[in-house]
Amino acid sequence: MTRGVEGVAGRRGVLTRGFGAQVRAEVTMTLRRGESLLLTLGIPIVLLGFFTLIGYPDRSMTGGVDTIAFLAPGVIALAVMSTAMVGLGIATGFERQYGVLKRLATTPLGRPALIGAKIAAVGVVELLQVVVLVIAGVLLGWQPRGDVVSAIVLVALATLAFAGLGLLMAGTLRGEVTLAAANGLYLLLLLLGGMVVPLSKLPGAVQGLARALPAAALADALHAILGTGSAVPGRAWLVLIAWAVAGPAAAALTFRWE
Amino acid sequence: MPAAVELIDLAVRYGQTEAVRGVSFEAAAGAVTALLGPNGAGKTTTVETLEGYRVASAGTVRVLGLDPATQLTRLRARIGVMLQSGGVYPTMKAGEVLRLFAAYYEHPLSPNALLERVGLANVTGTPWKRLSGGEQQRLSLALALVGRPEVAFLDEPTAGVDPAGRLVIRDVVRQLRDEGVAVVLTTHELEEAAKLADHVIIIDRGRVVAAGSPAELMASGGAADIRFGGRPGIDTSSLGERVGAAVFEAQPGEYVIEAEATPGRVAALTAWLAEHELPLGDLRAGRQTLEDVFLRLTGDLAGDEGAVARDSAVAQEGAVAQEGAVGPRRRRARP
Numbered sequence: 001m002t003r004g005v006e007g008v009a010g011r012r013g014v015l016t017r018g019f020g021a022q023v024r025a026e027v028t029m030t031l032r033r034g035e036s037l038l039l040t041l042g043i044p045i046v047l048l049g050f051f052t053l054i055g056y057p058d059r060s061m062t063g064g065v066d067t068i069a070f071l072a073p074g075v076i077a078l079a080v081m082s083t084a085m086v087g088l089g090i091a092t093g094f095e096r097q098y099g100v101l102k103r104l105a106t107t108p109l110g111r112p113a114l115i116g117a118k119i120a121a122v123g124v125v126e127l128l129q130v131v132v133l134v135i136a137g138v139l140l141g142w143q144p145r146g147d148v149v150s151a152i153v154l155v156a157l158a159t160l161a162f163a164g165l166g167l168l169m170a171g172t173l174r175g176e177v178t179l180a181a182a183n184g185l186y187l188l189l190l191l192l193g194g195m196v197v198p199l200s201k202l203p204g205a206v207q208g209l210a211r212a213l214p215a216a217a218l219a220d221a222l223h224a225i226l227g228t229g230s231a232v233p234g235r236a237w238l239v240l241i242a243w244a245v246a247g248p249a250a251a252a253l254t255f256r257w258e
Numbered sequence: 259m260p261a262a263v264e265l266i267d268l269a270v271r272y273g274q275t276e277a278v279r280g281v282s283f284e285a286a287a288g289a290v291t292a293l294l295g296p297n298g299a300g301k302t303t304t305v306e307t308l309e310g311y312r313v314a315s316a317g318t319v320r321v322l323g324l325d326p327a328t329q330l331t332r333l334r335a336r337i338g339v340m341l342q343s344g345g346v347y348p349t350m351k352a353g354e355v356l357r358l359f360a361a362y363y364e365h366p367l368s369p370n371a372l373l374e375r376v377g378l379a380n381v382t383g384t385p386w387k388r389l390s391g392g393e394q395q396r397l398s399l400a401l402a403l404v405g406r407p408e409v410a411f412l413d414e415p416t417a418g419v420d421p422a423g424r425l426v427i428r429d430v431v432r433q434l435r436d437e438g439v440a441v442v443l444t445t446h447e448l449e450e451a452a453k454l455a456d457h458v459i460i461i462d463r464g465r466v467v468a469a470g471s472p473a474e475l476m477a478s479g480g481a482a483d484i485r486f487g488g489r490p491g492i493d494t495s496s497l498g499e500r501v502g503a504a505v506f507e508a509q510p511g512e513y514v515i516e517a518e519a520t521p522g523r524v525a526a527l528t529a530w531l532a533e534h535e536l537p538l539g540d541l542r543a544g545r546q547t548l549e550d551v552f553l554r555l556t557g558d559l560a561g562d563e564g565a566v567a568r569d570s571a572v573a574q575e576g577a578v579a580q581e582g583a584v585g586p587r588r589r590r591a592r593p
Contacts (some may be wrong), residue, residue, distance in 0.1 A: 102311070102341065102345065103345030107334060107405075
């Protein structure tokens with residue numbers, strides 16, 4: 001019987017080892033994709049630098065804070081969206097097309113651990129992005145402040161929401177279509193997300209729609225915590241939680257592995 | 259000991275189409291079992307049901323005594339899978355992907371030794387997408403084996419592989435068999451089945467049309483005969499009297515003597531030809547090849563698909579053809 005117990009422990013050990021190796025592989029491959037780095041780090045840094053240099057004409061647009069204090073949380077939200085939705089969606093879409101997901105389904109790693117490893121790898125890349133963007137922001141004169149724990153919870157919720165949307169596309173569309181759709185959605189949510197263009201500059205009806213989307217909810221919440229140092233609006237929490245449940249659920253219900 | 263793989267009356271349906279209907283066979287440990295059939299015969303569907311990708315609409319599926327559709331979690335560590343194509347991250351290097359797969363298993367083979375064994379030690383640092391088709395197939399094979407499987411499912415393992423690569427793959431498959439692994443492979447190439455398999459299951463249009471060892475299949479159905487090529491229009495009745503058997507001209511210049519190729523009968527044939535000063539183009543005596551069996555069983559396919567499969571089977575089956583015959587062979591009209 002002891003052999004059986006050892007067997008279970010051995011299997012658990014190998015599951016952990018396999019999961020760790022998978023997370024490492026996912027991170028390595030993400031960092032190896034040049035176009036992915038452009039999207040996840042290049043664009044946020046360029047937007048941060050460009051709009052900081054131009055400056056917003058009116059402080060009322062930024063909630064009464066410096067341009068950099070508005071932009072830095074905004075581009076962090078953008079970075080989270082780019083990795084969790086666009087990067088994950090496109091990579092997974094092509095992996096589905098290339099039969100990678102199919103092949104991994106018959107290894108001991110299994111499908112739930114594969115998806116878990118992908119989300120964990122997104123978290124690792126997001127951490128790298130935040131470190132780089134905070135350093136860039138500080139160099140541009142940003143003084144970060146606020147409740148870090150709430151910020152981490154918000155980013156985690158947003159990651160689930162965006163990953164759900166990315167996997168929804170990856171699991172139902174062809175790789176090329178996912179590529180186009182994810183990039184299109186990225187641009188739309190960038191403009192409607194209050195990340196670099198303040199929501200207050202959008203027409204009223206569009207503003208209402210934008211506030212129901214996860215991008216604006218995350219940007220709003222991060223602006224509040226990290227920018228103005230105020231409390232996160234209750235609506236932002238609700239919107240993020242709703243998307244964090246609905247996105248992955250929709251993906252799980254529709255995902256086709258082949 | 260129960261068979262490693264057991265299929266009883268498997269049926270698999272895609273919507274209205276029944277891709278597999280009533281397939282039964284067993285695959286034993288320490289043996290190579292080949293599913294042979296034209297493209298679209300249902301080979302991949304059958305194997306993918308064993309791998310847990312497809313759900314049977316009827317029948318019993320057992321791999322190591324477990325049902326892959328519902329007990330795949332317990333099976334995954336004990337089976338190795340080689341898909342027909344793809345299955346690897348395009349940007350991942352050969353060595354990386356093998357090390358990654360090794361990490362999934364409890365007692366994996368050494369990735370470096372395995373790369374050596376499949377002849378890829380020199381492309382360890384090459385990304386999958388830059389490997390040749392044959393190298394990709396050999397890496398896929400290595401990925402199927404790295405976890406020391408008890409059952410290996412190889413879907414068209416030698417498709418698109420150059421001759422040297424084929425030798426490596428055949429060698430590895432034979433080693434697996436000798437180590438006691440149950441190898442189940444599919445192929446549409448007779449040469450592979452004849453060279454590799456202990457047990458061949460010929461599948462056509464979703465059904466098993468024949469099964470047995472290559473020798474059994476070649477001995478079965480159709481009596482032995484003698485075929486030869488010569489000048490068109492020779493006197494077959496005179497020759498028939500001489501050799502003591504029916505002779506007919508299957509095609510102009512292609513003759514069949516419907517009798518066993520005893521030395522006496524072959525001598526009578528050549529003597530008769532010599533007396534009539536007739537040239538002998540080519541001569542084939544003895545039992546039929548696996549190709550003959552395959553063509554006879556799948557040859558009455560209606561439509562173009564069958565014709566394509568026949569052509570490719572003939573074109574790719576150089577080695578077996580050479581064993582038996584020299585020059586062109588024609589098929590007799592079958593009833």
